[in-house]
Amino acid sequence: MLPSSSPVSLSGNAKSTGKPIEERDSVTIRFAGDSGDGMQLTGAQFTDASALFGNDLVTMPDFPAEIRAPAGTVAGVSAFQIHFASHDIKTPGDDLDVLVAMNAAALKANIADLEVGGILVVDLAGFGEKDLEKAEYRSNPLQDGSLAGYRLIEVDITAQTIRAVEHTGLKGRAAELCKNLFTLGMMYWLYDRPVEHTLTWLQTKFGPKTKYKDKPEIAAANQAALLAGFNYAETVELFASSYRVKKAQLPPGTYRKISGNEATVFGLIAASQKAGLEIIYGSYPITPASDVLHGLSRQKHFGVTTFQAEDEIAAMASVVGAAYGGGLGVTATSGPGICLKSEAMGLAVMTELPMVIIDVQRGGPSTGLPTKTEQSDLLLNMYGRSGDSPLPILAARSPGDCFYMAYEATRIALKYMTPVVLLTDGYIANGSEPWLIPVPEDLPPIPTNRAAAKAAGTGEFLPYFRNPAPLARPWAVPGTPGLEHRIGGLEKAQQTGKISYDPENHDAMTRERHAKVAGIARDIPAQTVEGDASADLLVVSWGGTYGAVSTAVADCNNNGIKVAHAHIQYLNPFPANLGQILGSYKKVVIPELNMGQLRLLISGVYGVPAQGINLVRGKPFRVSYLVDKFERIVKALS
Amino acid sequence: MSTVETPVAPAPLTRKDFASPVAIRWCPGCGDYSILTAVQGVLPTLGIPKENFVFVSGIGCSSRFPYYMNTYGFHTIHGRAPAVATGVKLANPDLQVWVITGDGDALAIGGNHFIHALRRNVDLKIILFNNRIYGLTKGQYSPTSAVGTVSPSTPFGSVDQPLSPVSLALGAEASFVARTSDNDVKHMTEVFAAAAAHKGTALIEVMQNCVIFADKVHEPYYGRQTKQDNLLYLKDGEPLRFGKENDKGLVLNGLGLAVKENPADGEVVVHDVKDPSGTLPFLLSRFTHPDYPVPVGIFRQVERPTFHDAAKAQVDAAKAKTAADLGKLFNSGSTWTVTAAEAN
Numbered sequence: 001m002l003p004s005s006s007p008v009s010l011s012g013n014a015k016s017t018g019k020p021i022e023e024r025d026s027v028t029i030r031f032a033g034d035s036g037d038g039m040q041l042t043g044a045q046f047t048d049a050s051a052l053f054g055n056d057l058v059t060m061p062d063f064p065a066e067i068r069a070p071a072g073t074v075a076g077v078s079a080f081q082i083h084f085a086s087h088d089i090k091t092p093g094d095d096l097d098v099l100v101a102m103n104a105a106a107l108k109a110n111i112a113d114l115e116v117g118g119i120l121v122v123d124l125a126g127f128g129e130k131d132l133e134k135a136e137y138r139s140n141p142l143q144d145g146s147l148a149g150y151r152l153i154e155v156d157i158t159a160q161t162i163r164a165v166e167h168t169g170l171k172g173r174a175a176e177l178c179k180n181l182f183t184l185g186m187m188y189w190l191y192d193r194p195v196e197h198t199l200t201w202l203q204t205k206f207g208p209k210t211k212y213k214d215k216p217e218i219a220a221a222n223q224a225a226l227l228a229g230f231n232y233a234e235t236v237e238l239f240a241s242s243y244r245v246k247k248a249q250l251p252p253g254t255y256r257k258i259s260g261n262e263a264t265v266f267g268l269i270a271a272s273q274k275a276g277l278e279i280i281y282g283s284y285p286i287t288p289a290s291d292v293l294h295g296l297s298r299q300k301h302f303g304v305t306t307f308q309a310e311d312e313i314a315a316m317a318s319v320v321g322a323a324y325g326g327g328l329g330v331t332a333t334s335g336p337g338i339c340l341k342s343e344a345m346g347l348a349v350m351t352e353l354p355m356v357i358i359d360v361q362r363g364g365p366s367t368g369l370p371t372k373t374e375q376s377d378l379l380l381n382m383y384g385r386s387g388d389s390p391l392p393i394l395a396a397r398s399p400g401d402c403f404y405m406a407y408e409a410t411r412i413a414l415k416y417m418t419p420v421v422l423l424t425d426g427y428i429a430n431g432s433e434p435w436l437i438p439v440p441e442d443l444p445p446i447p448t449n450r451a452a453a454k455a456a457g458t459g460e461f462l463p464y465f466r467n468p469a470p471l472a473r474p475w476a477v478p479g480t481p482g483l484e485h486r487i488g489g490l491e492k493a494q495q496t497g498k499i500s501y502d503p504e505n506h507d508a509m510t511r512e513r514h515a516k517v518a519g520i521a522r523d524i525p526a527q528t529v530e531g532d533a534s535a536d537l538l539v540v541s542w543g544g545t546y547g548a549v550s551t552a553v554a555d556c557n558n559n560g561i562k563v564a565h566a567h568i569q570y571l572n573p574f575p576a577n578l579g580q581i582l583g584s585y586k587k588v589v590i591p592e593l594n595m596g597q598l599r600l601l602i603s604g605v606y607g608v609p610a611q612g613i614n615l616v617r618g619k620p621f622r623v624s625y626l627v628d629k630f631e632r633i634v635k636a637l638s
Numbered sequence: 639m640s641t642v643e644t645p646v647a648p649a650p651l652t653r654k655d656f657a658s659p660v661a662i663r664w665c666p667g668c669g670d671y672s673i674l675t676a677v678q679g680v681l682p683t684l685g686i687p688k689e690n691f692v693f694v695s696g697i698g699c700s701s702r703f704p705y706y707m708n709t710y711g712f713h714t715i716h717g718r719a720p721a722v723a724t725g726v727k728l729a730n731p732d733l734q735v736w737v738i739t740g741d742g743d744a745l746a747i748g749g750n751h752f753i754h755a756l757r758r759n760v761d762l763k764i765i766l767f768n769n770r771i772y773g774l775t776k777g778q779y780s781p782t783s784a785v786g787t788v789s790p791s792t793p794f795g796s797v798d799q800p801l802s803p804v805s806l807a808l809g810a811e812a813s814f815v816a817r818t819s820d821n822d823v824k825h826m827t828e829v830f831a832a833a834a835a836h837k838g839t840a841l842i843e844v845m846q847n848c849v850i851f852a853d854k855v856h857e858p859y860y861g862r863q864t865k866q867d868n869l870l871y872l873k874d875g876e877p878l879r880f881g882k883e884n885d886k887g888l889v890l891n892g893l894g895l896a897v898k899e900n901p902a903d904g905e906v907v908v909h910d911v912k913d914p915s916g917t918l919p920f921l922l923s924r925f926t927h928p929d930y931p932v933p934v935g936i937f938r939q940v941e942r943p944t945f946h947d948a949a950k951a952q953v954d955a956a957k958a959k960t961a962a963d964l965g966k967l968f969n970s971g972s973t974w975t976v977t978a979a980e981a982n
Contacts, residue, residue, distance in 0.1 A: 052974050197972065252978040256971055270964055278953075280728050299967070300956035305728050305949055310754035314721035317714065317751070321694070321725025324712055325733065329725065344722075347715050437973065440964035478710035478726065478733050481689045486658075486705050488695075488713025498660070499705070 019234075020241040026085030027191065027245055028093030031183070032110045033102030033126075034071050035064060035078045038180035043080025045184055045201065049193040050084040051257040051434055054247030057084040058547065059432045060092035060620070065287065065370040072126075072134035077109040086246040090398065090547030092431060094622040098190070100183055102126050102157070104135035111147075119239070120150040121186065123179065125158030153238055157182050157229075164228030165221035174218075178225035185229020192244045195230055199223050251436060258435035260399040260428035261288075264332070264358060265295035267406025269302045272328045274407075275414055275446035278303035280322035281330045282315040284337065287370040288426040289360040292332040312340035319355050320348050324487075326450075326477035328410065329355035334426075335364045335377045338384065346385040348419040349513065351487045352464075352473050354448075356409045361425040361543075363618045372618025373427035375543045376594035381421045382572060382601070388510050390517040392416070393572040395423040397546035400435040402428065405569065407443065414448045415523075416516060417472040423571070425593075427620050428544040449475045454482030461485055463497035470523075471516040473497075518573050527566055527575035535562035536637050538585035539630065540610065542568040542598050545621055549591055552626035559627075561634050571598070574605065582608045587637055589613060591626060651682040656691075658708040664699060669820035669846035670767065674706055676826035677736075677765075681709075684734070684834050692735045694723040696743035699774050699848075700767035703738040717748025720755035723762050724945075731946050734834070737764040742772045745781040745803060753810035758945040759838040765830075766803055766841065767820075769848035770855050777851035789851075804923040804937055807841040808916060814840035815919065816936045819860045819869075820847060825934065832936060838944050845934075859927040860934075868927060872935030877906035878922075880931050895921050897930065911939040 029046065033039045040061055047059050060081040069076030083093030095115035101107035103126025114120060127142055141147055142154060161179040162171075170178070181202075188195050206212040206219035233239065258266075272279045281304060283293045297306040305327075309315035312333055319329035333341060338359050348355060361377045363369025381393055392412050396405040402424055409422040451474035454461055463485040464473050476483040485497060493500035494508055529538070531553040541549040546567050553565040566581055568574065582588055582602065590599045591613035599612045613629050615621060656678045664670045681691060691709040695701035697716035704711025710733075714722045723737045737755075744752045744766050755762060771789070772778040778791040782803065786795040807815045814836040818829040826844065833840035845856040854861075859868035870880045870888075878888040878895075887906035888895045895907060910918055919938035925931060 048972055052972055054974060054976065247976075250976045252976050254969065254973050254975045256969065256973045266968060269967065273962060273964055278729075280725060282725060300953045301960035302962045302967075303953060303957065305953055307724070307728060307949070309721065309724075310750050313718060314724075314751050314754070317718040317721035318725035318728070320714070321712070321722035321727075322729040323725075324722070325692075325726035325729030327725075327729030329729075343715055344718060351712075437968045440968070443964075477730070478692045479690055479730055481687070484689060484708055484710050486707075486711035486713065488704070488711075489697075489715055490713065 019237070021192065022241050022243050024243045024245050025087060026083060026089060026093070027097045027243065028081065028083045028095065029098040029100070029187065030079055030081040030096050030110060030113065031100045032077055032079040032106035033180070034105070035066070035068055035076045036071065037078070037102045038177070039078045039080050039102070042180040042184045043082055045198045046187060046193070047082050047257060047432060048201070049188065049197050050082065051255070052197055053193060055084040055245055056087065056089050056248035056250060056434060057082060058089055058092045059083075060427065061430045063371055070134070072103060072105055072131055074105045074109045074135060077106045079106070079110060084245055086248050088248065088250070090551050091620065091623055094624050098187070100187070102179070102183070104131040104137055104141070107141060108135045108137065114150060116149045118150055119153065120147060121153045121155065121183070123157035123183070124154050125156055155186070155232070155238065160228065160232060161225050165224050168217040168221040168224060170217050170221040175221065178221050181222045181225035182229035182232070185226040185231075186233040186238065188226075189230045189233035190239055190242050192242055195226060198226055202226070250434065253436045255434045255436055257432050258400055258403070259291075259430060259432040260396065260402040260424050261291035261360070261430070262295060263400055263402035263435065264292050264406045264424065264429075265299065267403040268296070268330055268356065268410065269299055269304065270403070270440065270443055271407045271410035271446055272304075273302065274443055275328060275410065275448055277328040277448065278305065279330055280305050280307065280319065280327035282307045282309050282318035282322065283331050284309050284312045284315045284333065286312070286334050286337050288362055288429050289332040289334050289337070289358065291429070292358065292360070312337040313344065316341035316344035316357070319357075320344050320351070320353060323348070323353035323355045324351070324478070326475075326479070329353070330358070331355075332358035332360060334360050334362045335380060336367060338377060338380055342385045345391070345419060346387065346389050347489045349385065349389045349391055350489050350492075352417045352513075353419070354413040354417050354475065355419045356406070356413055356422060357419055358406070358422045358424065360429045361423060363616070369618045371426065373425045373544065373620060374593050374616060374618065375423070375425055375545065376597065376616070377423065378542075378571060378594070378597040379600070381423065388514065390514050390572070391419050391421060392517055392520055393421045393423060395543040395569055395571055396428060397543060397567060397569060399428050399431055399433050403435070403438075411446050412520060412523075414446055415472065416470050416520060417449055417475060418517065423543055425544040449473075451476040451480065451483055453480050456482060458482070460496070462495045463487060464492050465495050466512065466516075471512060471519060521573040521576040524570045524575055527568065527578045527581055529564050529566050529581060531565040532557050532562040533564050535564040535634075536586035537562070537630065537634050538564045538566060538582065538588050540566050540568065540582070540588055540590045540598070540602065541592070542571060545591060545593060548621035548623050548626060551623045552621075552630060555623065555627050556630050556634070561631050563630050563634065568598070571601070579606045582606050587611065587633065589630070589633055591621060591629075593621070651688055653678045653682060655688055656681050656708050658706050660705050662706050663702065665850055667849040668699070669769065669848070670700060670703070672820050672823055673765065673767065673826065673844055673846065674703065676823045676830055678707070679823070679827055680830045680834060683831065686734050690733050692723075692726055692733050693738060694719045694726060694735060695738040696740075696748060697774070698740040698743045698772070700738055700740040700846075701743060717743050717746070718751055719743070720748065720751040720762065720764065724755060724758070724760050727760050727762065727946050728949065731761075731950055735762050737762050739764060739766050741766065741768045741770060741780045741782040741803070745801065745806070753806065756807050756810040756812040756839050756841060759813050759942055760945045761838060763833045763840045764842065766843045767846040768803060768843050769846045769852055770800075771848050771852035773848050773851055802923055802926075803841070803843045805920065808920050808923055808938060812841050812938065813838040813940050813942050814936070815938045816841070817843045817845065817934050819845040819856065819934060821860060829936065832939070836939060838942065859932045868931055870922075870925070870931035870933040872909050872922070872933050872937065874909055874911045874936065874939075877903070877908050879906055886931075911936050913938070
């Protein structure tokens with residue numbers, strides 16, 4: 001809805017100036033500003049507009065760990081990157097076509113990623129003497145010629161915004177805060193995006209049903225700023241031309257934009273419904289996993305109980321208790337949380353109870369890089385418990401894939417009576433992409449191993465009796481007559497589950513626990529190979545690097561450099577045919593955002609000497625970086 | 639008309655129904671035996687089906703308790719029993735969940751879980767076996783050991799101040815706090831029954847004797863010869879009197895209480911488990927031997943909403959308001975459709 005008092009008319013998408021419109025296949029924009037400048041919101045709105053328009057897209061928010069780092073400093077810069085295209089894309093883009101820098105610090109932190117000749121939009125109000133000083137610029141980059149390689153567009157966005165919202169009565173700092181909408185308006189004009197969605201969204205966010213109900217000027221001012229930015233770009237002829245990125249050729253169906261954490265929430269809820277169980281989610285807030293807690297806590301009508309525990313230890317322990325009590329126990333955390341959870345995860349392995357543990361990985365060790373991505377918790381989850389303590393590990397490869405892997409993790413947990421770890425990471429958890437919405441009826445049912453009540457005098461109940469195929473023990477839930485039994489962290493006797501210190505029994509039980517997890521290999525999809533299967537080089541990847549690696553592999557093959565690609569989604573156990581695949585190539589290369597954790601597993605399990613490509617910069621791989629590496633390796637092979 | 643079935647009342651449960659065939663491995667003479675006896679005596683009186691009892695324990699001598707009960711039982715990890723038990727109760731609020739813990743398990747490694755379980759008021763019955771020593775790890779001093787306790791880890795005597803489980807529980811906003819002793823099955827039975835009837839987290843400290851590492855640690859005040867002059871039996875609504883001849887009483891003294899010989903009737907403070915300020919229970923929790931009589935019985939018992947009821951009420955309200963529709967969930971927010979024609 002438009003504010004009736006708006007003095008600026010909606011130009012819509014009909015470019016009246018007759019400026020040339022150029023076609024582009026794909027565009028990467030980064031909005032960068034101070035933490036308080038609303039860059040995440042700006043990026044999210046641009047994303048929504050692009051998604052609704054029909055582009056394929058991938059986003060990457062990048063924000064500091066501090067809520068409000070010192071204003072104006074490089075440490076306080078918050079950015080949001082979006083890559084949108086008229087074709088299928090899988091990465092947030094390497095180099096930027098456009099960089100929007102709301103102040104000097106934002107410029108400094110991001111200019112290196114803008115491609116030569118790229119468009120650089122700056123807010124002049126953010127380049128005063130103090131801003132330059134806080135950003136530690138010795139000279140003004142807008143004047144010293146250092147930006148000569150870019151198409152620099154200087155606008156006093158702050159002043160323009162204040163003027164544009166004046167009629168609403170909003171003044172001072174409150175008026176200034178609308179500058180992100182003005183900027184968004186300019187970008188909407190430049191890339192021919194419709195403004196309607198954002199206008200409606202602003203009306204909802206600041207409208208009469210919100211806490212802003214007594215301040216209608218807020219919605220009005222933000223809407224006015226958006227339209228003013230759009231019209232300013234058109235009227236002042238800021239840009240030589242505008243651009244159009246056509247709709248992407250996506251498979252037919254209904255889509256929505258989804259982030260990895262949202263998809264995880266949806267996957268868990270879908271799985272709980274299909275299993276006929278209610279989720280008990282025990283969790284402690286931690287970046288970047290907290291959105292799973294926030295998301296689930298809004299879905300109580302699906303029978304979801306969320307429990308914010310006193311610490312990570314209690315969160316995990318409560319989930320073990322919930323699983324024992326017959327609920328679908330779930331927790332999500334990040335690496336530092338897994339460290340604390342490992343004790344109760346070991347109890348879950350010993351007591352063979354079904355639950356899902358999600359590790360949204362971030363940079364480590366210790367507190368590390370809370371808001372930056374990494375995939376360095378693989379070995380922690382694989383081995384980070386006392387004793388021989390095997391559990392299945394899955395990894396999602398994209399935001400939308402989190403849905404399917406959360407679903408799959410639940411299926412495996414309930415079928416095999418085991419805790420299952422699902423690895424995601426900060427990049428796919430916070431990043432978003434279009435998601436083909438599944439039809440709920442098409443999702444397969446999820447059976448459980450619940451034991452039925454037992455009449456008195458019908459023999460002893462055996463809590464560790466394993467059914468032959470999945471080797472799962474029965475799920476005997478308190479409240480079920482006749483199944484009263486005791487379990488715990490001490491070693492169990494086979495079948496009876498009674499305490500046993502017998503050496504033969506411990507050896508047998510250790511092997512049973514291993515065999516149960518190893519047997520899952522027969523129950524998961526075979527490993528597939530993408531790219532050119534006849535290549536000498538096989539690239540093996542896992543988790544959130546899928547987009548960058550698969551794009552780089554495709555680029556190589558398009559350039560006549562033959563590369564095959566196996567992306568592993570099941571890390572424990574590995575798919576049954578993986579060894580055979582690994583053995584069919586002259587060379588195996590494993591790119592990872594860690595120092596070689598999958599490489600260690602692969603070489604340990606299969607004796608395959610793989611080469612690593614390892615970066616730990618808190619960011620996803622750049623496609624061009626991988627293409628260059630793959631090309632060099634292939635050339636060296638021939 | 640359908641036939642009306644006459645429900646057959648199940649045979650009432652007895653103590654035997656709760657006895658497990660597992661051989662008990664506590665040391666001969668351990669105080670744990672009488673606690674087991676008292677619990678097995680109380681459960682059949684509660685009118686709860688046997689399959690609805692769950693005993694969750696941590697680590698330590700006391701935590702072997704679930705193995706000796708023929709109920710559902712979960713011997714978990716050190717200090718975490720209240721957190722595991724919270725999950726059990728959230729998954730199935732119909733269960734009556736008991737937590738068995740000790741002074742090391744609950745107050746050292748599990749201190750955080752202990753206070754938060756009490757604060758939340760999850761409906762758990764926590765029995766804390768306080769023998770003021772680590773038994774299972776062979777005799778190290780514990781958070782309730784007196785200063786100067788000589789143990790394998792403190793050969794020159796411990797130097798740190800012990801804490802009172804009851805004071806800690808009251809400070810953690812516990813809604814039911816009691817103390818009893820392993821040498822008085824009748825008293826234990828009364829206290830356990832009251833705890834079972836309480837809606838919310840109940841903390842019962844049992845003064846328990848470890849015959850091996852801290853033998854007779856409670857003897858100076860709870861022994862057969864000593865207790866009449868050294869224990870103060872708390873009874874709600876009754877004057878705080880004690881002594882062989884019931885000749886001593888607690889009277890107000892400034893902001894505290896003082897022991898007075900032969901006090902006048904109106905002078906003695908009357909016990910009030912519901913004291914809204916919580917002050918009286920707390921003052922009583924500070925009483926230690928030999929300066930004061932050691933109070934046993936219920937210190938505090940107040941009604942307040944339980945965590946699992948409140949959490950469940952939110953879930954039930956949401957269910958009543960909104961259907962569980964996956965399609966609606968997936969399609970929430972902005973969506974767009976790509977038609978086959980567009981896709982080609």
